[in-house]
Amino acid sequence: MKIKYIEEFAIKILMALSLLTVLGFVVGIIYTIFHRGWSCISWEMVSSLPGGGFYIGKEGGFLNAIVGSLYIVIASTFLGLLVSIPVVFYLNIFLKSHSKFAYIARMAYDVLFGIPSIVYGAFAFTLMIWLGLRTSLLGGILVTTLLIIPILIRSMDEVAKNFPRDLLEASYSLGATRLETLGVMLRQIAPGIATATLLSVGRAIGDAAGVMFTAGFSDSIPTSLSQPAATLPLSIFFQLSAPQAEVQDRAYAAALVLTIIVLVISLAGRFILHKFSKNKI
Numbered sequence: 001m002k003i004k005y006i007e008e009f010a011i012k013i014l015m016a017l018s019l020l021t022v023l024g025f026v027v028g029i030i031y032t033i034f035h036r037g038w039s040c041i042s043w044e045m046v047s048s049l050p051g052g053g054f055y056i057g058k059e060g061g062f063l064n065a066i067v068g069s070l071y072i073v074i075a076s077t078f079l080g081l082l083v084s085i086p087v088v089f090y091l092n093i094f095l096k097s098h099s100k101f102a103y104i105a106r107m108a109y110d111v112l113f114g115i116p117s118i119v120y121g122a123f124a125f126t127l128m129i130w131l132g133l134r135t136s137l138l139g140g141i142l143v144t145t146l147l148i149i150p151i152l153i154r155s156m157d158e159v160a161k162n163f164p165r166d167l168l169e170a171s172y173s174l175g176a177t178r179l180e181t182l183g184v185m186l187r188q189i190a191p192g193i194a195t196a197t198l199l200s201v202g203r204a205i206g207d208a209a210g211v212m213f214t215a216g217f218s219d220s221i222p223t224s225l226s227q228p229a230a231t232l233p234l235s236i237f238f239q240l241s242a243p244q245a246e247v248q249d250r251a252y253a254a255a256l257v258l259t260i261i262v263l264v265i266s267l268a269g270r271f272i273l274h275k276f277s278k279n280k281i
Helices: 002-038 043-047 063-094 100-114 117-131 137-161 165-173 178-188 190-205 209-214 232-240 245-278
Strands: none
Touching: 002 245, 043 063, 043 245, 063 100, 063 137, 063 178, 063 190, 063 232, 063 245, 100 137, 117 137, 117 209, 137 190, 137 209, 165 178, 178 190, 190 245, 209 232, 232 245
16 A cells, blocks of 8 residues: 555656646746847837848847738638638538548548648748749748648547537437538537637747748738748747847847737637637537
8 A cells, every 4th residue: 555655646746846847948938038038129129120230230120020920820820720620520520430531531630730840841842833933921821821720620620529429419300400510519619729729820920940931031021922921930040040149139039029929819819718618508
């Protein structure tokens, strides 16, 4: 009996140490970003475009990167949801629970989930060359959409698989069509959709490798899908690569803005998740 108590106590200690280690890394990252970024950030940086010599320490800001990131994230998340939600419904309503096709499809999405973003970027870049396209906002949106679709599908699918089959049968027994049953299921898995969207937005806004090949970089805000677009991760990368200490400090300011955007999106996602869960039938 004593051995069991010792094992249980040791496991609890290991779990507590693991939790403290993860929290320590998170607090350390956030502290470093806020400590170094807050001291050099200014309204000019977040409200103006890069001026002449911005990347060697002169005047200007990174508004172009903020707007470019928001353009890509909003558009790619919208397109990703348009593709992912019908796929999840098809896997869980139109196919049988033990369908071989559903099993193969889920396995394929698992593989796509684990592919690094730079591979998506290289694939999209090769495709753009074959089609005669140049780096542009459209290219960044498309590669980011491809990147987050597996995240959306697998995250929502795990929630949809737990949807009570009895509720589906009850809906059919009342004379509801499959399309009408979709509305019932959508209401029930809405918190899962919100969580999946939150995860995909965090992945999309922090991606640098994929958009480096496809979106390019520009010191101006794109006014059309055919123009190149800057993003915050690439802006941080380019500024950290500069030898001037002042430019490197600006990179931490950009990282601070990126962190704040992610925190705001996370809090908004939690609020939406709580609202859906509270009103869930």
